[in-house]
Every structure is written in structure tokens, then in C-alpha cells.
Amino acid sequence: QVQLVESGGDVVQPGRSLRLSCAASGFTFSNNAMHWVRQAPGKGLEWVAVISYDGSNKYYADSVKGRFTVSRDNSKNTLYLQMNSLRPEDTAVYYCARDRGRITAAGLDYWGQGSLVTVSS
Amino acid sequence: DIQMTQSPSSLSASVGDRVTITCRASQGISNYLAWFQQKPGKAPKSLIYAASSLQSGVPSKFSGSGSGTDFTLTISSLQPEDFATYYCQQYKSYPLTFGGGTKVEIK
Numbered sequence: 001q002v003q004l005v006e007s008g009g010d011v012v013q014p015g016r017s018l019r020l021s022c023a024a025s026g027f028t029f030s031n032n033a034m035h036w037v038r039q040a041p042g043k044g045l046e047w048v049a050v051i052s053y054d055g056s057n058k059y060y061a062d063s064v065k066g067r068f069t070v071s072r073d074n075s076k077n078t079l080y081l082q083m084n085s086l087r088p089e090d091t092a093v094y095y096c097a098r099d100r101g102r103i104t105a106a107g108l109d110y111w112g113q114g115s116l117v118t119v120s121s
Numbered sequence: 122d123i124q125m126t127q128s129p130s131s132l133s134a135s136v137g138d139r140v141t142i143t144c145r146a147s148q149g150i151s152n153y154l155a156w157f158q159q160k161p162g163k164a165p166k167s168l169i170y171a172a173s174s175l176q177s178g179v180p181s182k183f184s185g186s187g188s189g190t191d192f193t194l195t196i197s198s199l200q201p202e203d204f205a206t207y208y209c210q211q212y213k214s215y216p217l218t219f220g221g222g223t224k225v226e227i228k
Binding site for chain 2: 035037044045046047050059060061062095100105106107108109110111112113114
């Protein structure tokens with residue numbers, strides 16, 4: 001069965017960096033685009049970034065553009081989110097999610113359990 | 122960016138009730154619309170994609186309809202396990218955007 005397991009969440013100071021990982025199993029990872037979605041405490045869902053099946057196409061939310069970088073290693077079945085210049089408003093649970101498609105969005109079908117990032121001094 | 126507006130933001134219903142949640146897009150998105158269920162402390166779960174297609178394993182009491190700008194999610198007979206927050210999401214174009222959520226509570 002499809003499994004997505006995030007890791008790397010932590011408490012960090014504003015301005016610092018953090019990298020999240022999402023380990024995938026139960027499907028052919030290199031066949032699907034992958035997303036990051038976040039949820040601030042008590043708030044709704046906010047889409048963050050997407051990467052195509054081969055890593056050649058990436059899109060970002062304006063709120064993270066220039067600070068966050070999504071990448072993937074298909075040989076390791078792992079998705080990453082490098083977060084730089086973190087701000088208090090980046091505090092959230094970060095979910096990775098699989099897209100049904102390879103390049104253009106076809107809908108998110110499976111989600112990880114989430115990883116909490118807290119940005120605070 | 123495409124704005125997604127859900128209504129109501131919350132509702133109270135009884136077990137066995139038929140519940141309808143609406144979602145409106147700020148511009149036409151054809152049928153590029155998904156619905157998710159989220160319970161407290163848990164990850165979202167896919168219910169519906171392509172506006173009306175049921176995700177594998179999701180019970181048929183959930184149904185979706187609509188096209189263009191107006192969409193609905195219907196739960197035919199509300200059960201205790203259905204009390205949760207429901208989100209719509211458009212995937213017609215980036216950035217992907219979610220509705221604000223509808224919290225379904227027990228009356």
C-alpha cells in the first residue's frame with residue numbers, strides 16, 4: 001500500500017534553515033508528481049510546492065518562492081523540501097502528498113502523516 | 122490565483138442527516154476539483170477527484186457534483202465517523218488553492 005512518511009520537522013529560530021524529507025513506498029515513486037502542503041496551527045490547508053515526476057518542473061506558492069526549494073531523489077524514493085530564511089509564519093505541519101499525474105496536476109490522492117515545523121526565537 | 126469559497130464554514134447535523142457542502146471557484150475550473158476530509162490531528166484524506174469521481178475505498182455515501190465554478194459535496198446519511206472538516210481544492214492551475222474548510226459537528 002502507498003505510504004508517505006515525513007521527517008525532519010523541528011523547532012528553529014527565525015532566519016535559519018531546515019530540510020524536510022518524505023520517504024515513499026508502495027508505488028513506483030518515479031511515476032508521480034509530488035506536492036508539499038502545510039497547515040498552520042488551527043488553520044486551513046495551504047499548498048506549498050510541487051515537483052514533476054522527473055524533477056524537471058517545479059512550482060511554488062508566492063509565500064515561499066525564493067526561500068523554499070523542492071527536490072527529489074528517485075533512486076532513494078524520497079522527496080525533499082529545503083526551507084531557508086524561515087519566518088514565524090512558516091510554523092505549520094508540513095504534509096507531502098502524491099499527485100495522480102506525472103507533470104500537470106491531476107489531483108492529490110495519498111498524504112503523509114505530517115511533520116511539525118516551529119519557527120520561534 | 123483562483124479563489125475557492127466554501128459554505129457554510131461550519132454546520133451542525135444529526136446522525137442520519139443528508140449534508141451538502143458547497144464550493145465556488147472565482148473562475149471556471151472545468152471539473153478540476155477535489156474534496157478532502159480531515160479529522161483532528163490527522164492528515165487529510167482524499168474523497169473525490171475530478172468533481173465527481175470517488176477515490177478508491179471511499180464509501181458511496183459520499184458524492185460530488187458540479188462543473189465550471191459551482192460544486193457540491195453530499196454525504197447521504199451522516200455517520201459518527203463523518204464528523205470532520207471538509208476541504209475543496211482546485212487543481213486547474215498553479216498555485217493550487219483550497220477552500221477555507223467546512224467543519225461538520227454533531228447536533
